[in-house]
Amino acid sequence: MARGELMKKLLASYGRDEDFRAVAEQIIDEEEKKNNRALARTLRKTLEAGPQRTQSAPKALAPLIPFPEAAADFVERIEPEHNRNDIVLSAANVRVLLGLVKEFRRADEIRQHGLKIRSKMLFCGPPGCGKTLCAEIFAAELGLPLFRVKLDRLISSYLGETATNIRKTFEFARKQPCVLFFDEFDALARTRDDSGEHNELRRVVNSLLLFIDNMQPKGFLIAATNLDRSLDAAIWRRFDEVLWFDKPEAAMIARFLKLKFKNVPIAFDPARHSAALEGYSFAEIERVCTQAIKAIIIERRKQVQERDFNRALRDEARRRAGQARLAPII
Structure with a gap:
């Protein structure tokens, strides 16, 4: 500019x-x-040396280069809708992410000492445990735009095109300061030892390994997967950090429940249900909270009652039981 x-x-x-x-x-x-x-x-x-920044989430910087047509089909910009107060993370993940933010803000000084900046992360864990939300909030904290890779466009039915599409995407991230987010990364980085995979997909993994190796982003590369056991063994060492997003423990559940009901009048203490929700993902717990809150809107009441929460919890348990019956088929 x-x-x-x-x-x-x-x-x-x-x-x-x-x-x-x-x-x-x-x-x-x-x-x-x-x-x-x-x-x-x-x-x-x-x-x-000036006044300290406020604790509100920083706004993303405007792009410094025009959006390249070559990558337009394969990435989409995600506007941040959440901040650090909207997520509950383990102490280990908070420590790693804060360290990455500090490194990014002192990048020039670190490079002057001949050291590399950690810029490639792999998020692993079951669905609904905060991987995508964490990527969004991390980008917002850094003041970087978040671009999500559109895998349905990236993976081509034509032989040889997928590797070319991946190259265009990585070239975009090399030029544009951003957080580049690959969700469902296992669709691209599946193990080459799988006898059911054909040669084209193996070539895609080979290309992907080279692109990650050679990538020196001005921001961050984040890949997320629910199927970490399906990843090719050579993928792991390409990432500077691996963060695990497990289903929350009772203390994390209690904090999450407090977060979900912070602006809603309630007639009970949701934290008392933390133990009953162990084994649930954040997405499942959020669905329980949302259904309980809907009850007071539908019935035109002023407070969420414990019975509203219990009814929503029973509905979620029924849903989980049905999914468990289908699990061997999926």
């Missing part, structure tokens, strides 16, 4: 801390690209 336009944006954002900082960081990035590194370092030190 032209310097004049950036200066206009900077002045227009004065008084709005998050907007002002976002534009200032764009100006610093522009100076770094022009090899004005001394000026960029001075500006960054001045920015960091």
Whole structure:
């Protein structure tokens, strides 16, 4: 973006801390690209020495390059709708993610010491345990746009095209500072030892390994899978970090229930049901909470009663029992 336009944006954002900082960081990035590194370092030190940022989720930066037509069919931008207060994570995952954010914000200093930045993550765990939500919130915390890979477009029925499509997608992430998110990653990275897979899919995995190896993103690559045992053995070492999203324990469930009912009048303590919900995913627990809340809207009452919650919990248990009967068939 032209310097004049950036200066206009900077002045227009004065008084709005998050907007002002976002534009200032764009100006610093522009100076770094022009090899004005001394000026960029001075500006960054001045920015960091200023007032501390508020705890609200940062706004994503505007793209610095035009959206490339070559990748337009294979990625879609996801606008953030959640912030860090909308998710419950294990202590281990919080520690790793905070460390990655700190590395990203000190990337230049780390590289000056000849060290690499962790930028490739693999999220593993059962469905409904927060992998996609975590990717969205992580991108928002960094102030980076989130792009989700459209696997239905990426995987082509024509021999040889899938690897070409993957190359275009990785080329996009190489140029565009962003978080590139591969959901259902096992569809691409399935083990090559599977005798049922044909040679074309094995070639796709070979290409994928090379692209991940050679990728030096300006942001992050995040791949998520529910079927980690199906991944090719060579995939694992390509990622700087592997985060496990397990079904929540009682303490995490209690925090999640408090989160879901924080703006809703209730006549009982939802945390008392934490033990009964162990083994449920966050998505299943959220469905229970949503159904209980709907009851007071439908019946025009002012508070959620414990019976509303129990009825919703019974419905979810019935649904789970039906799915368990189908599990051997799926």
